[in-house]
Amino acid sequence: MESKPNTSQEDGLLMGKLVHLALPVRWSLVGQEGRGPLELACTYDIHPRGARLLGGQEVSLGDLVMVERGRNKAMCQVVWTADPESPLRGQFTVQCVEGRTPWDDELRQLEEEYQPVIPGKPRNPGTSHVRQENRRRRPRYAVDGKADVIDGVQYLKGHVEQLSEFGARITAKDSLRPGTDFRLMLNVFDVSLALKAQVKYLADNVGMGVEFQEIRRGDRPLLEYVLRKLREARRKSAEEFVPVEVVREPLTAAG
Numbered sequence: 001m002e003s004k005p006n007t008s009q010e011d012g013l014l015m016g017k018l019v020h021l022a023l024p025v026r027w028s029l030v031g032q033e034g035r036g037p038l039e040l041a042c043t044y045d046i047h048p049r050g051a052r053l054l055g056g057q058e059v060s061l062g063d064l065v066m067v068e069r070g071r072n073k074a075m076c077q078v079v080w081t082a083d084p085e086s087p088l089r090g091q092f093t094v095q096c097v098e099g100r101t102p103w104d105d106e107l108r109q110l111e112e113e114y115q116p117v118i119p120g121k122p123r124n125p126g127t128s129h130v131r132q133e134n135r136r137r138r139p140r141y142a143v144d145g146k147a148d149v150i151d152g153v154q155y156l157k158g159h160v161e162q163l164s165e166f167g168a169r170i171t172a173k174d175s176l177r178p179g180t181d182f183r184l185m186l187n188v189f190d191v192s193l194a195l196k197a198q199v200k201y202l203a204d205n206v207g208m209g210v211e212f213q214e215i216r217r218g219d220r221p222l223l224e225y226v227l228r229k230l231r232e233a234r235r236k237s238a239e240e241f242v243p244v245e246v247v248r249e250p251l252t253a254a255g
Contacts, residue, residue, distance in 0.1 A: 018045050018046070018047040018192075018194065018216070019045060019046055019047070019106075019107060019113075020044070020045045020113065020216060020217045020218030020219070021043060021045065021046055021103075021106060022042050022043060022044070023042065023043040023046065023069060023103055023106065024040065024041075024042055024069075025040075025041050025042070025043060025051075025053070025067055025068060025069045025102065026038045026039065026040060026041070026067070026068040026069075027039055027041055027053070027055065027065050027066060027067045027068065028065065028066050029059070029063060029064070029065055030064040030065060030066055030075065031064070035066060038068075039055055039056065039057050040055075040056075041053045041054060041055035041056075042054050042055075043103070044091060044218065045218055046101070046103045046106065046107060047107075048101065048104075048107060049095050049096055049101070050076060050079070050093060050094045050095035050096050050101065051067075051093070051094060051101070051103065052080075052091055052092070052093045052094075053067075053091065053092055053093075053094060054090050054091050055090060055092070056090065058084070059078050059081060059092050060078065060081065061078055061079070061080070061081055062077065062078060063077070063078040064076070064077055064078075064097075065077075065078065065094060067094060067096075067102060068102060069102035069103060070102070072100075072101075072102035072103075072104075073099075073102060074096045074098070074099045074100065074101055074102055075096070075097050075098045075099065076094035076095060076096050076097060077094060077095055077097050078092050078093070078094055079093050079094065079095050080092060080093035080190055081093075086225060086229075087221065087225060088221075088222075088225055113216070113217040114194075114195075114196055114214035114215060114216055114217060115214060115215060115217050115220075116213070116214055116215075117165075117166060117195075117212045117213060117214060117215050118166075138164045138165045138166055139164060139231075140162045140163065140164040140169075141162065141163055141164070141227070141230035141231070141233075141234060142161065142162060143160055143161065143162065143163045143188055143230060144159070144160075144161070145159065145160040145163070145186060145187055145188035145189075146158075146159060146160070146186070146187040146188075147159055147160040147168070147170045147172070147184065147185070147186055147187075148184070148185040148186075148187075149170065149172060149176065149182055149183075149184060150182060150183040150184070150185070151176055151180060151181075151182040151183075156172045156173070156174055156176075157172065157173075158170050158171055158172030158173070159171050159172075160186055160188065161207070163186075163188065163226070163227070163230065164227075165223070165227060166211060166212050167197075167200070167209065167210055167211045167212055168184075168186070168197075168209075168210055168212075169203070169207055169208070169209050169210075170184075170207065170208045170210060171206050171207050171208075172206065172208070173206075175199075175202055175206065175207075175208050176199045176208065177199065178199050178200060178201055178202060179198065179199065180198065180199045181196065181197070181198050181213070182196075182197060182198075182199070183195070183196055183197075184196070184197045184210065184212075188226050189225075189226055189229055191222050191225065191226055192222075193215070193216070193219050193222055193223055193226070194215070194216035194219060195212050195213075195214065195215050195216065195219075196212075196213045196214040196215075197210040197211060197212050197213055198210065198211050198213055
């Protein structure tokens with residue numbers, strides 16, 4: 001089972017600049033008896049308050065760890081761990097609880113990088129009939145997640161109600177106009193995704209149908225992970241609904 005992170009901490013991580021970057025680090029568990037042995041890990045992405053790591057030792061939600069890179073070190077807390085039975089096994093997210101992160105220098109030098117949602121296709125290459133048909137045929141799943149819409153200086157908090165490989169339906173107190181390009185931060189199953197999207201239509205004055213244009217480099221496996229869990233949930237729900245066949249047979253008189 002996946003561990004559920006501290007919601008307030010996870011909200012804080014959502015809005016910071018996040019960069020997909022592999023950096024070697026050392027870390028160790030910190031307990032009442034002191035620090036454990038040093039372990040090697042690699043960052044999957046980094047942000048101003050922490051990082052997502054890929055390591056070989058199992059950790060638990062709430063564990064304190066000391067993370068080191070070169071001469072820099074910081075005390076951190078584990079705020080998310082991946083399902084050990086999923087493709088994300090071994091990954092966990094830490095948030096620094098004191099001091100600056102050991103990768104501050106790298107953050108100052110790097111910016112977020114995005115890539116087209118459809119590999120090999122440039123952004124907005126046109127609206128060919130075939131491409132639109134392929135997008136429509138992708139399954140859409142009902143979902144309950146968070147959506148942060150960022151349009152320049154405008155920031156809207158909302159919810160994602162439907163999700164597919166190429167788009168989503170989002171509800172918010174206010175809506176953007178169709179054709180508006182914006183940045184989108186999604187949080188589904190405690191997994192954070194960053195995308196660039198465009199509003200395609202409005203629904204019921206509070207819902208926006210949005211099409212994904214670009215996805216943050218490194219987030220595609222996370223999107224596939226979320227979609228896989230939604231497929232499994234739909235399949236499980238269908239299997240639990242077993243139709244009951246009523247067999248009518250004539251009653252025989254007791255004799």
